[in-house]
Amino acid sequence: xxxxxxxxxxxxxxxxxxxxxxxxxxxxxxxxxxxxxxxxxxxxxxxxxxxxxxxxxxxxxxxxxxxxxxxx
Ligand SMILES: [Zn+2]
Numbered sequence: 001x002x003x004x005x006x007x008x009x010x011x012x013x014x015x016x017x018x019x020x021x022x023x024x025x026x027x028x029x030x031x032x033x034x035x036x037x038x039x040x041x042x043x044x045x046x047x048x049x050x051x052x053x054x055x056x057x058x059x060x061x062x063x064x065x066x067x068x069x070x071x072x
Pocket of ligand 1: 026027
């Protein structure tokens with residue numbers, strides 16, 4: 001589960017997310033998807049899910065960020 005460009009480990013959660021969405025295995029650094037911000041949704045306590053949010057959705061990001069901090 002290494003990045004196809006820099007060969008760094010992309011992490012299990014990102015790898016599974018990329019496979020599920022039929023994307024190339026690319027780490028965050030090499031990703032060209034700079035318009036999306038990833039959040040770990042901890043609402044399901046056993047298995048957090050990666051939530052991708054458009055970077056221009058400022059209000060959504062703010063809400064998610066607050067929810068994220070409250071969860072920890
Ligand atoms: Zn990489």
